[in-house]
Amino acid sequence: xxxxxxxxxxxxxxxGRQVTLMCHQTWSHSYMFWYRQDLGHGLxxxxxxxxxxxxxxxxxxxxxxxxxxxxxxxxxxxxxxTRSQTSVYFxxxxxxxxxxxxxxxxxxGTRLTVL
Amino acid sequence: QQQVKQSPQSxxxxxxxxxxxxxxxxxxxxxxxxxxxxxxxxxxALLIAIRPDVSEKKEGRFTISFNKSAKQFSLxxxxxxxxxxxxxxxxxxxNSGYSTLTFxxxxxxxxxx
Numbered sequence: 680x681x682x683x684x685x686x687x688x689x690x691x692x693x694x695g696r697q698v699t700l701m702c703h704q705t706w707s708h709s710y711m712f713w714y715r716q717d718l719g720h721g722l723x724x725x726x727x728x729x730x731x732x733x734x735x736x737x738x739x740x741x742x743x744x745x746x747x748x749x750x751x752x753x754x755x756x757x758x759x760x761t762r763s764q765t766s767v768y769f770x771x772x773x774x775x776x777x778x779x780x781x782x783x784x785x786x787x788g789t790r791l792t793v794l
Numbered sequence: 795q796q797q798v799k800q801s802p803q804s805x806x807x808x809x810x811x812x813x814x815x816x817x818x819x820x821x822x823x824x825x826x827x828x829x830x831x832x833x834x835x836x837x838x839a840l841l842i843a844i845r846p847d848v849s850e851k852k853e854g855r856f857t858i859s860f861n862k863s864a865k866q867f868s869l870x871x872x873x874x875x876x877x878x879x880x881x882x883x884x885x886x887x888x889n890s891g892y893s894t895l896t897f898x899x900x901x902x903x904x905x906x907x
Contacts, residue, residue: 712894721800721883721899722838737894769837782828783895785837 682706685770685786692760693794700755700789702770710773711753712783713737713745715766722769728753760793767791797821798886800898807905813871815901817884820865824886828895829858829869832881841882842869874905 683704692698702711713725714737724737726745734745742764744756753772757764768789773781799818807813817827828843844851844858844867851858857870871878881902885895 719899722897724894727894771837782840782843785830785839787835787837 683770683772683784683786685768685789687789688787689790691792691794694761695759698757698760698791700757700768700770700791702753702755702786704751704753704770704772704784706772706774706784707750708772708774708784709750710781710783711747712771712773713743713753713755714769714771715739715764716769716788717766725755725768757791760791762793765791765793797896798884798898800884800901802901803899804902805904807871807874807903809874809876809905809907811874811905813869813874813878813903813905815869815882815884815903816866817868817886817898818864818866819886821886821888822865823888824896826887827858827860827867828885828887829856830883830885830897832883832900834880838881838883871903874903876905876907879903879905 686701712727714722716722723739725743728734728747731747731750747753770786771783773783801816829841830838831841832838842853842856844860846862855872860867881900883900884898887895
């Protein structure tokens with residue numbers, strides 16, 4: 680089905696391990712985003728991308744790495760996971776050339792637990 | 795610095811009642827204010843949005859009221875239903891070029907039968 684998908688949906692890892700969360704969208708949207716959702720903090724932007732090979736930091740980028748070699752994919756990597764990175768991660772995308780008022784479409788989320 | 799302050803954190807409303815969620819912002823450069831609705835286990839989805847050139851926008855039972863001078867906006871859910879039980883996020887976006895959304899911390903709404 681068309682849309683935005685995330686994998687895995689659930690992940691348990693250990694402190695210090697590298698983990699990559701995948702995001703794929705079939706709309707050819709220009710913009711893609713990674714958020715983390717934590718109780719009491721709402722949605723916080725980690726990184727975003729305006730197009731392939733263009734990425735920029737959000738509010739909480741430390742400890743995360745992103746890449747975007749293809750328009751449809753936007754993986755998020757935790758290079759050395761820490762317990763504080765236990766969270767629910769959402770990927771989103773939006774289309775349009777300006778993106779200023781375009782709706783952001785969210786994926787189903789990945790629940791990550793770091794032991 | 796929290797740029798969009800949302801209240802209350804949680805809200806319980808009886809079926810048929812009016813649910814009201816408030817947001818306040820500080821940055822006058824914001825010019826687009828969406829509300830997102832999130833059901834448990836799902837990603838957020840756009841519910842309704844407003845630009846500051848109007849004071850109110852209504853879509854079905856959902857209404858955004860906007861007060862530019864007070865830098866506040868609110869979501870009203872009329873005739874609240876148990877199916878409206880969800881977390882609601884207000885957000886804001888700046889008017890300069892492309893910029894990202896700044897979200898409030900969310901309100902968990904429970905509509906009791």
